[in-house]
Amino acid sequence: MVKVKAIWFFGLSASGKSTVSKKLFEDFTKNNIKCALLDADEIRNGLNKDLGFSIEGRQENIRRIAELCKLLISNNIIPIVSAITPLHIHRDLAIQIIGKDNLVFIYTKCPLIICQARDPKGLYKKAKAGEIKNFTGISDVFEEPNETIQFVETQSKAIEETFRDVQAILKKEFTKSNSNYSIAPYIKHQCLFVHIPKSGGISINRSLFCNLGTGHTPIWQFQKQLGEQAFNNFFKFTFVRNPWDRLVSAFLFLKKGGLNEADKLWSENNLKDYHDFESFVKNWVNEKNIFSYVHFIPQHYFLCVNGSKPLVDFIGKYENIEIDFKYVADKLNIKAPLQKLNVNETKNHYSNYYNEETISIVKDVYKRDIELFDYSFDYS
Ligand SMILES: Nc1ncnc2c1ncn2[C@@H]1O[C@H](COP(=O)(O)OS(=O)(=O)O)[C@@H](OP(=O)(O)O)[C@H]1O
Ligand SMILES: Nc1ncnc2c1ncn2[C@@H]1O[C@H](COP(=O)(O)OP(=O)(O)O)[C@@H](O)[C@H]1O
The missing domain is CATH 3.40.50.300 (P-loop containing nucleotide triphosphate hydrolases)
Structure with missing residues (x-):
């Protein structure tokens, strides 16, 4: 919290x-x-x-x-x-x-x-x-x-x-x-939370562990840091989000300056020419660029090692966050309501930001995430 x-x-x-x-x-x-x-x-x-x-x-x-x-x-x-x-x-x-x-x-x-x-x-x-x-x-x-x-x-x-x-x-x-990043609560609860950017992770970390965990640490870093035994024994979980929705969330979040100085600087240097989401997707989103800033990196990168399947025990869905959060909280025996933090109040349903061309660009660039986590574009 x-x-x-x-x-x-x-x-x-x-x-x-x-x-x-x-x-x-x-x-x-x-x-x-x-x-x-x-x-x-x-x-x-x-x-x-x-x-x-x-x-x-x-x-x-x-x-x-x-x-x-x-x-x-x-x-x-x-x-x-x-x-x-x-x-x-x-x-x-x-x-x-x-x-x-x-x-x-x-x-x-x-x-x-x-x-x-x-x-x-x-x-x-x-x-x-x-x-x-x-x-x-x-x-x-x-x-x-x-x-x-x-x-x-x-x-x-x-x-x-x-x-x-x-x-x-x-x-x-x-x-x-926010400076209170720490792995200590994960160790205490014998768990690891892989916080994929823009999937509600600040709310999850704060609600369950009262801090920001270890930021957006990919699973292979946890593996190295904890050693095999702890890594295997800990309950490992994550939350994923529809890639089309996540991209809108990341773009609007960074356009507004993000959460810290690094986000602000990156946004000033890279997004200033893109006044709307459509021009951003058409001109910037490609397989190389998405690896240049953490909020755009594909979700499987945080969970898989050398093409493996996701190395977590539970994959919650952002779209089902209340229920999946409760499952995790019960599993960890933590009694805490889910907070709603880091919200972009002005964002509409993601489908409003797309046309056929941009839907298709995102479909290609985030192909692996779409397949792995079983997502499709929701036109409703
Ligand atoms: N409880 C709850 N229910 C539903 N949605 C929630 C909740 N908590 C956070 N959010 C939404 O998650 C988005 C922020 O995700 P993160 O906290 O992971 O962002 S960050 O990468 O750490 O900046 C951000 O999405 P957008 O508003 O679409 O940008 C938040 O609104
Ligand atoms: N920008 C503003 N912020 C807060 N109150 C405002 C503002 N503009 C006008 N007001 C009015 O000023 C009054 C402030 O009263 P109140 O909140 O009871 O003050 P206090 O608690 O400081 O005594 C309210 O009638 C409120 O509608």
């Missing part, structure tokens, strides 16, 4: 904290990512009912929310906090309790004058009339965070746009924790 960190939105009242945190909660939940929404408004109506808005009251409010985050993190649940957190000392306190590496702060940046104009709960109006004391921005201080804090701008953007900015920040944070 995704490395569990608290995601903490802070900023003025009406700056958009609750709006984006709710959207994030819905998005995570839809993707089976375990999370909990900690909205300070709700917490102040229950758990922190006894606290006011004095300096001490605000400090204690943050302390309890931060402790709650710590508890949730230790239970593998991502806390999504929405709290004004007005002072530097409050943010420092949260860092102190939760730990810098376990916390992502996102400042919902919006000028006070706009927040006052929005005033969705009428609070600014009441504060200005003196009906609410110590109201942040009116009768209490909000300290602007320094430039190192990540922020999303909510003043002149649509909610959807701000939410995309949030996702971009989280993707970066998520990629940071």
Whole structure:
């Protein structure tokens, strides 16, 4: 699963904290990512009912929310906090309790004058009339965070746009924790997962092993690394995908810059002339080029050695990922829902990207995968 960190939105009242945190909660939940929404408004109506808005009251409010985050993190649940957190000392306190590496702060940046104009709960109006004391921005201080804090701008953007900015920040944070490649969980579970690019492998690795495994390691490398005995005894599995669909996924993924700097660089150097999938397939896809970048390498290459049959015990299908994932999870005795990560939200059904000519090019170039894994082009 995704490395569990608290995601903490802070900023003025009406700056958009609750709006984006709710959207994030819905998005995570839809993707089976375990999370909990900690909205300070709700917490102040229950758990922190006894606290006011004095300096001490605000400090204690943050302390309890931060402790709650710590508890949730230790239970593998991502806390999504929405709290004004007005002072530097409050943010420092949260860092102190939760730990810098376990916390992502996102400042919902919006000028006070706009927040006052929005005033969705009428609070600014009441504060200005003196009906609410110590109201942040009116009768209490909000300290602007320094430039190192990540922020999303909510003043002149649509909610959807701000939410995309949030996702971009989280993707970066998520990629940071992507550095936790390790074979250790495979050894622990006596298994090997061959992650063929663009077959849902990030979701599978994260869901089962909480990391990214060993990346796109072909089976012959595992064979060398582990020695014959372990290699033979381990449960070896993989997931394959319809080659026509996989190629669309790889192209769109790299066109968007991929997951890391290497992907971005490769894409800039090799894909910049291809503005659409059709021109890419017609002009670039051939038997030589597909071996020049990992996401295009044929799937059998990851599984077979010197023309052998696939050296795995189980071949799951991307098209049947939920059921095949459950089979693997049961086999390994791991109880975890399948997450849905690294998704290209804008991609349509792959058949929309093809014509007869490009169908035929892919059919020739990925012939062996098509035969071996029994795929055909789905016109529906
Ligand atoms: N749970 C689940 N169900 C269905 N589909 C899923 C799931 N998890 C990931 N995906 C899709 O898998 C594609 C990404 O595969 P990888 O994670 O192997 O990509 S990578 O090679 O490591 O970049 C990518 O496909 P496209 O969106 O078509 O590009 C993801 O959307
Ligand atoms: N880009 C945006 N991001 C978030 N909220 C926005 C944005 N643009 C307008 N809004 C509006 O601003 C208001 C923010 O209110 P809310 O999310 O309750 O703020 P907070 O939780 O920070 O007090 C909502 O009415 C929301 O519809």
